[in-house]
Amino acid sequence: MNAKLSRIATVWAAPVLLGAIAAVVGSHYLPESIAEQSRRQAELVPPVRFTAVNVTLPSGSAMFPPGEGSEIANANCVMCHSTGMVLRQPALTVDEWKTEIMKMRGAFGAPIPADQVDELARYLGVINGRKSESGPSAVDKQAS
Amino acid sequence: MKKHERDIFEQRRRLLGSLGALGVAAFAGSLTATAAESSTIELPFENGERTLTSAFPQKSDVILQRTRPPLIETPFDVFDQGVFTPNDRFYVRWHLANIPTAVDPATFRLDIRGHVDKTVSLKLNDLLSKFPRFEIAAVNQCSGNSRGFFNPRVPGGQWANGAMGNARWTGVRLKDLLEHAGVRANAVQVRFNGLETGVIPQTPKFMKSLAIDHALDGEVMVAYAMNGETLPLLNGYPLRLVVPGWYATYWVKMVHDIEVLDKPDDNFWTAKAYLVPDNHFANVHPGDKGFRQVPINTMLPRSFFTNVRSDATVRPGQPMLVRGIAFGGLHGLQKVQFSPDGGQTWTEARLGQDYGKYSFRQWQTTLNFPQPGKHVLLVRAVDTTGQVQPDTPNWNGAGFMRNVIESVDINVA
Numbered sequence: 001m002n003a004k005l006s007r008i009a010t011v012w013a014a015p016v017l018l019g020a021i022a023a024v025v026g027s028h029y030l031p032e033s034i035a036e037q038s039r040r041q042a043e044l045v046p047p048v049r050f051t052a053v054n055v056t057l058p059s060g061s062a063m064f065p066p067g068e069g070s071e072i073a074n075a076n077c078v079m080c081h082s083t084g085m086v087l088r089q090p091a092l093t094v095d096e097w098k099t100e101i102m103k104m105r106g107a108f109g110a111p112i113p114a115d116q117v118d119e120l121a122r123y124l125g126v127i128n129g130r131k132s133e134s135g136p137s138a139v140d141k142q143a144s
Numbered sequence: 145m146k147k148h149e150r151d152i153f154e155q156r157r158r159l160l161g162s163l164g165a166l167g168v169a170a171f172a173g174s175l176t177a178t179a180a181e182s183s184t185i186e187l188p189f190e191n192g193e194r195t196l197t198s199a200f201p202q203k204s205d206v207i208l209q210r211t212r213p214p215l216i217e218t219p220f221d222v223f224d225q226g227v228f229t230p231n232d233r234f235y236v237r238w239h240l241a242n243i244p245t246a247v248d249p250a251t252f253r254l255d256i257r258g259h260v261d262k263t264v265s266l267k268l269n270d271l272l273s274k275f276p277r278f279e280i281a282a283v284n285q286c287s288g289n290s291r292g293f294f295n296p297r298v299p300g301g302q303w304a305n306g307a308m309g310n311a312r313w314t315g316v317r318l319k320d321l322l323e324h325a326g327v328r329a330n331a332v333q334v335r336f337n338g339l340e341t342g343v344i345p346q347t348p349k350f351m352k353s354l355a356i357d358h359a360l361d362g363e364v365m366v367a368y369a370m371n372g373e374t375l376p377l378l379n380g381y382p383l384r385l386v387v388p389g390w391y392a393t394y395w396v397k398m399v400h401d402i403e404v405l406d407k408p409d410d411n412f413w414t415a416k417a418y419l420v421p422d423n424h425f426a427n428v429h430p431g432d433k434g435f436r437q438v439p440i441n442t443m444l445p446r447s448f449f450t451n452v453r454s455d456a457t458v459r460p461g462q463p464m465l466v467r468g469i470a471f472g473g474l475h476g477l478q479k480v481q482f483s484p485d486g487g488q489t490w491t492e493a494r495l496g497q498d499y500g501k502y503s504f505r506q507w508q509t510t511l512n513f514p515q516p517g518k519h520v521l522l523v524r525a526v527d528t529t530g531q532v533q534p535d536t537p538n539w540n541g542a543g544f545m546r547n548v549i550e551s552v553d554i555n556v557a
Contacts, residue, residue, distance in 0.1 A: 109346020140541030
């Protein structure tokens, strides 16, 4: 019985083994697959080419809406950022605007003279303000 | 076309005829918004009117948040069109207004210096030819994405949910670059410096740092391509740092200088800015003081609806395909759960093709409400550690790390 089994195994295994050997040997001589060729090609070809880039960015130099104190804003804020950043903020109280101004002076070096801080805060409270009673202050001093 | 995508498209075709009123409600707004030049879009919070602009180089139809330095947001309908965000719609966030508008690849150098065995200065083509190519799909999300939804409101860029994007990033591993220079044993952190500077010398230079072990983890990379093309200038051409699973503040744009430090970085942007409350969801109460803060770091799971907006109307008995995107943050996405009834019951949504643990993944489900009425749809992502999105929003004064469960109200009528 065992001898018969091993005969069957030999009859079936021999061609499989031969085939495997032929495949291994053949793969060294036969051309590689198209997928393999394109993979090797992709490795050789750089994925991108760097070119000189020269662009123009929108100037963002619009001035603040007219009003008492707008000249302080125009002289000290617009140099670093366009007005839209201020106008698109949620409405803040004068005190909250003052916190923002002190952050700009302290963390980023905005050259706003100390004696103009209050007037600038009042101006910002006029163009984008809310009354102090309308809710708790959520403005913290962290700059980011 | 991959099998999952095909499934989704077949389903879409089958349902198209019956989408009817919902389709009109969900898509009409976005289509008309993008059809006209310099039209406006209304972000869903107070003072939320914004211009759609194509005034920025290599960008088209994006939401103008600030002209200088540029803050531009991706309109949310873009996220319904695929899991990879096209480069020309990809959001942009710069801190400082002196941004080089010209980059010459012939003279650009990436320097690696500090506590290394040898200082190196690499040409762009060195990155292409001398280092193994590395590619990863990863979400880039601004720390302050969704800040406009904070209640009470907080100052800062007033983003809706589009200060994020997903791309295939191609480049070289930071590990390979650092090992090329040879990291000395006393290295503690690695600091990345981009080409932007402040307008006045008093403004701190924008730099960010990562711990040395993180920098050497084999995933942090220097990318020279985004979705198979060089980066748009405003996304950091020619090179940007990619820090998978971490908020975008670390993904330094136009990175040209990598410095290995032997002590923790104390520069303003690493040590004093971008701090969050030291608790799981960066959550405190307005007015709280004296809590411990740490530098913002890894991203939390999030999920969004992309094809249906609040106040959409659908007819009773009409099948309705609801879909969106989700991501796991630091950990991969395990599953996306959907609730058709305001959170009473949750079922697992079907997921689209998986592009890796840091990528967006599409989810979808089909609904059929037999009776007229109002319904609140919710979606939440669960990451591979089992972490779920919270059902109440976090709050902090900087407006960082929002990841509350998103909801959409629909009318069945």
